[in-house]
């Protein structure tokens with residue numbers, strides 16, 4: 001029998017299961033043979049590699065926030081945010097960008113100018129604001145917000161008013177700014193907890209070519 005290029009030898013039988021192909025022999029039964037282990041994984045990938053790639057919930061949600069940030073046209077700072085409910089469902093995603101209908105080709109992306117109207121700060125919607133506005137749930141009460149940068153004071157107001165109860169952030173690079181101090185003061189008064197995310201992986205790679213489309217049944 002030939003299945004996905006595997007030939008059953010005389011004395012062995014290929015068994016096709018939901019976990020992929022495996023060769024029924026004493027070694028395979030013991031799970032010791034490398035071939036059996038590799039074949040048993042769905043995508044014929046080494047099981048160890050699969051385990052390394054597995055994302056825990058916090059990594060997954062922060063990765064969604066970072067992926068969302070890749071949509072931002074801010075040339076200096078791309079920020080993403082992801083809101084999840086108490087059932088680990090994603091209920092809002094956003095990135096920093098100009099308001100709907102306001103051209104990001106015309107409005108300024110500059111940071112420094114003697115004229116405030118010539119900087120992005122007067123116009124850009126922050127990632128947290130967009131994630132809240134993009135919500136696909138009736139409300140955000142008790143939710144958790146994952147965000148690349150610590151929220152500014154304006155976003156802190158929105159987070160509190162939306163009923164979000166936990167902020168998980170990656171970078172506190174603006175920690176000495178008054179806006180960050182104001183955010184923390186309001187979070188503390190309102191009972192919104194905030195904690196820094198410490199990644200276990202230095203990077204997460206999305207490789208579109210990695211999916212083995214020749215997966216067994």
Ligand SMILES: Nc1ccn([C@H]2C[C@H](O)[C@@H](COP(=O)(O)O)O2)c(=O)n1
Nearest residue numbers: 074076077079096126127149150151
């Ligand atoms: N928590 C944050 C912090 C910043 N942003 C966005 C807003 C601007 O587009 C940009 C400002 O950062 P800078 O270039 O001054 O470092 O980052 C955000 O969306 N959320």
Ligand SMILES: [Zn+2]
Nearest residue numbers: 126151152155
């Ligand atoms: Zn903000």
